[in-house]
Amino acid sequence: MSVFLRDLKRFLLVAFGGFLMALNIVIFVQSADLFPGGLTGITLLLQNIFLKYFNIHLPYSITVYAFNLIPVWIGFKFIGKRFTFFSVVMIFISGLFTDILSGFEWLHLTDDILLCTVFGGILNAVSVVLCLFAESSSGGTDFIAIYISEKTGRSAWNLIFGFNCIVLFFAGILVGWDKALYSIIFQYASSQVTTLLYKKYSKITLLIITDKSDEIYATIKNLTNHGATVFEGRGEYSGKTHKMVYTVVSAAESGSLEKHLRTVDPNAFINVIESKDILGRFFKRQPD
Structure with missing residues (x-):
């Protein structure tokens, strides 16, 4: 396979992965006020706090782009330039389409928080794995997880899951424990499906x-x-x-x-x- 076709395949995978990530945030995550892992969860938590306490709507895309500046630098410095480039494509597309799709009310499918938790976690994992298959990432803490995995030869997804639980502890204090606890189930489902589908480090x-x-x-x-x-x-x-x-x-x-x-x-x-x-x-x- 030529370099052009290989890069085209990678681009299509990360583009589709980014779109699925945005679709998942709008259909399941925002519908149930869940907090996914990593910088996506922190971004949504900040949006919730600013809207609830200050009546200020933070754009999702700009906020998540800002949070990813340091992880992207880590990617360029320690992981790989082409790897990081395709990861940036995924971050850009997921952020852009999250803001665009948030305006379509017909995308709201259900208010059942358990359905949103389980299927949201699964769809989140699928979008992440598509990026991994394209030899890229979904950004944020994924850069850190992949950096640790490359250095140690062991899967770091469960370590990232533990970090996310700490973030959710503060989310529980600020916005309510029911949403935080359901978000732990969301993240657990996502991390387990990711480990199941992506076998590089096994x-x-x-x-x-x-x-x-x-x-x-x-x-x-x-x-x-x-x-x-x-x-x-x-x-x-x-x-x-x-x-x-x-x-x-x-x-x-x-x-x-x-x-x-x-x-x-x-x-x-x-x-x-x-x-x-x-x-x-x-x-x-x-x-x-």
Whole structure:
């Protein structure tokens, strides 16, 4: 795929993700007065406070753009310029369409706070994952979560969830505990669906019993750039000697790799194990 087509695909993903984010804020979040995670939640909280106590309407877009200045700088400095550029596209589109769609009353679907909490959390996760698939983010604390994940090799979404709960503590004091508690459910649903759909930071161990170890290793190296270790052993049932190829890849790479390995050696016996933790050198593609 050419660089132009790849960037076009990334742009379309972040644009759609940004539109879904805005749609979710208008249909579910604002309808139930919820507070999503990160800077989006802080922006909505400030809008609520200024409107309630000072009768001043803060534009969502301008406020969230201002809050994202420092995270965007972190992205350019420590993560990747192209990664940050597409993240900025997502931030701009989500902010712009949130203000535009807020004027359409027909987008109000339900006043049921539980429905808004659950489906809002799911839709929020989908919009975030679309950006992650485009090798970008939805901005705000996502920059921080990805920075931590890239440095440690572990998912940081639950850490961000904990930070968001602290923010919601203050939201409960200022605007009411019922909205804050439902927002915790919203954020929990969003973080769990994000972890379920996005597997980059999960690790999979493959144990492959094969008679074509060289071809198997070449496939692993070409597709994932990961190494492998080859052991020799004897099958007690057949009494024959076979090779076992041991490798660790990311969960996002595992599905495609297994299909290619099956093509290389249809008779291979492949044991797929979820790895809890990996210590030592492990190849990771860095954001561009």
